[in-house]
Amino acid sequence: MRKLYIQPYNQNEFDLKNRLPSVEFLNLTSQAPQINGDWLTVPGSDGQQLNTLTYGATTVTLSLLIRAETMSAFRIAKNELQRIFYQRQFIRLRSTLEPGRCYWVVANPVDITPAEGSSWGAVSLTFTNPSGMAQSIVRSDELPAEASQLAYGMNLPAKDLSYVGKNERFNIYNPSDVAIDPYIQHHDLIITVTGVGSSFTLTNATNNTSIKVNSSLASGQTFKLDGVIPSINGNTQVDTDFGNIKLEQGDNDIRLSGLSNAKVTFSFPFLYF
Structure with missing residues (x-):
């Protein structure tokens, strides 16, 4: 079974499934490296000259499935997910897909809504990874x-x-x-x-x-x-x-x-x- 591990800043890591049994972890992916070039244009010369290259922030996407029995249970799961992810500090994400790597991220605003007429809902939460890198745990x-x-x-x-x-x-x-x-x-x-x-x-x-x-x-x-x-x-x-x-x-x-x-x-x- 795939598992997602979450570690709020200065707190212990925990398994999301243990906190929210109705939420299934599907995937954790990172955007391709964002290469930013500092270019110099010389008047009268063709093209540009490269000064430096840096790696910019990337987006990490977390895919979840909420399988609640009632709409009340869905709202409870939604509120708990927001309580977990919308912190004033960095949170660490890692999964059993790449257990040795983790991301220190900040959550972006994403609405968590169920499918029409259902208490189930798939959601893709996005996070900003300022370093642009994963790191070893x-x-x-x-x-x-x-x-x-x-x-x-x-x-x-x-x-x-x-x-x-x-x-x-x-x-x-x-x-x-x-x-x-x-x-x-x-x-x-x-x-x-x-x-x-x-x-x-x-x-x-x-x-x-x-x-x-x-x-x-x-x-x-x-x-x-x-x-x-x-x-x-x-x-x-x-x-x-x-x-x-x-x-x-x-x-x-x-x-x-x-x-x-x-x-x-x-x-x-x-x-x-």
């Missing part, structure tokens, strides 16, 4: 313990994946459909570093992005790079060269220098069209 640093939460078709190699490095050189694999770029695209990427040293440098040799930390790191302290914001034990007064780390699709050659007893953790959700 687990973060990278939850692997390999939560590998069972991922599924076929998520670009995973035939090997255990680890997102913790303890050497001066290690590999970080990004199975996403896009590069993870916290600086330009504001993607969710949290890097934590522990170790001992007066300064250190973290580099992705695959694309030459890096960050140099000039502040010392002592035993028991943790450096955190949350996107592009550095901190040590929560204190953001950290001396850096304002660098950042970007992860390309596939393998990334990560190098660390300047620390002893080092441990580096990469935490991010995988992103998919």
Whole structure:
């Protein structure tokens, strides 16, 4: 049986069928990637030049069938669906069709009405997905313990994946459909570093992005790079060269220098069209 799982913001996930037995989940689909081009027209020259390409918001469609015994029961189901979906915050949708992927969305206004002379009704609810992407339901640093939460078709190699490095050189694999770029695209990427040293440098040799930390790191302290914001034990007064780390699709050659007893953790959700 197909199932739809819903997680309101900062709440627990639940199965819609358990909340509303009269509502059948039919399908959950996403619009094709919305590619937006920034074009430059040069007077006197043919055509246009491409400056940048970005992915815009997409529409996610949820198809349901309400099979109520009476019109009163239909109205109750309708009111409960509106209570669930029309939130002031994001809600997360995922289904057994692609159990490892989810969408963080906001509901669009759609009237829920029965068929003429019936207490049954098919409805297609639409949602705006601002990121334009689906994402994995687990973060990278939850692997390999939560590998069972991922599924076929998520670009995973035939090997255990680890997102913790303890050497001066290690590999970080990004199975996403896009590069993870916290600086330009504001993607969710949290890097934590522990170790001992007066300064250190973290580099992705695959694309030459890096960050140099000039502040010392002592035993028991943790450096955190949350996107592009550095901190040590929560204190953001950290001396850096304002660098950042970007992860390309596939393998990334990560190098660390300047620390002893080092441990580096990469935490991010995988992103998919």
